[in-house]
Amino acid sequence: MVRFCTKMFRILACIAGLAMAFTLAPSAAMAQQFAFTISTNNTPLDSAALEALSKEVLRRMGRELEIVRLPSERSLVSANLGEVDGEGLRIAGLSQKYPNLVQIPEKYIAIQFVAFARDKTIVLDKGWDSLRPYRVAFIHGWKMFEANAMGARIVNKVDEPEQMLRMLENGRIDLALYTLADGQALVRKMGLTGIVPLSPPLRDVDMYLYLHKKHEPLVAQWTQTLRQLKADGSYDRILSSVQRP
Known part of the structure; x- marks a missing residue:
């Protein structure tokens, strides 16, 4: 009887494990689907500001952030080709040279x-x-x-x-x-x-984030969310947390 119960316990544990795996798998896939990749070659303090501000913007938009670090020119080219979702921080007006990039019009930092x-x-x-x-x-x-x-x-x-x-x-x-x-x-x-x-x-100079044109529908929401950060005090708090003057 004890051996039977032990065997049944193992079977039930296995079934429970499989059920949990199937339950978690969609969540992992969902997180991957909603991860937003931003490439950068900024200085350490500027990169920290970019990452912290973008992470909060995306959190409010229901998405996650992944930062990719590439050499400066390669970072822009990669974003222009759509290999990453966004690129920053950069000066205004780069869309003329990189036509696949759309500038978020709200300033990130100066x-x-x-x-x-x-x-x-x-x-x-x-x-x-x-x-x-x-x-x-x-x-x-x-x-x-x-x-x-x-x-x-x-x-x-x-x-x-x-x-x-x-x-x-x-x-x-x-x-x-x-x-x-x-x-x-x-x-x-x-x-x-x-x-x-x-x-x-x-x-x-004011510095900005650029998105690949496939994400142009997000520009208005991204801009509005960044402005909300500034209005509710989150912006100053985040910059202070990364020790940016």
Whole structure:
């Protein structure tokens, strides 16, 4: 009798396990179906802001977020081809060059683009034209600098920000072009006490998210949800949580 009960218990346990598996399988498939992939090559602080804000937007829209990290140019191309669902954060107006991308019209964050230097006496009071006498470096695929900094005396494109800060430290360039907040954080992390951001900034820029055109029906809802985050205080709370000034 005990052996029979044990056998029946095992059979019932097996049936229960199979039932649970079939119950969970649709949920897993549903989660995969509703996952929204966003590609980025932003700096650490900007990436954190992108991820945190997009995660909350998508949560309110009943979807999940997956972040994909790719080199800058590849990230845009991948989004334009529809290999990922969205791409950011980027300056406005990129839809002209990447026609399959639709810009979310509501600003995500604002970024200060600056030049870092060892020589604190360098004056950049004429904006982009101030770069002409200097050797500069910036990250390959950063459209802001590709559009405005190519008139410098020597232009170096690098893959990682650490590269150009080392080049600056070793005297191989005069200016490293980057974002203010992340640049200051990286300078501290690398212990480069002689490198400082120059003032004024080269440009203050609003940054946006782009969706592949197949998701154009979501643009209005995404925009409205992002505005709700700003209106109910969630936006400021989220940015504070990722330590973005």
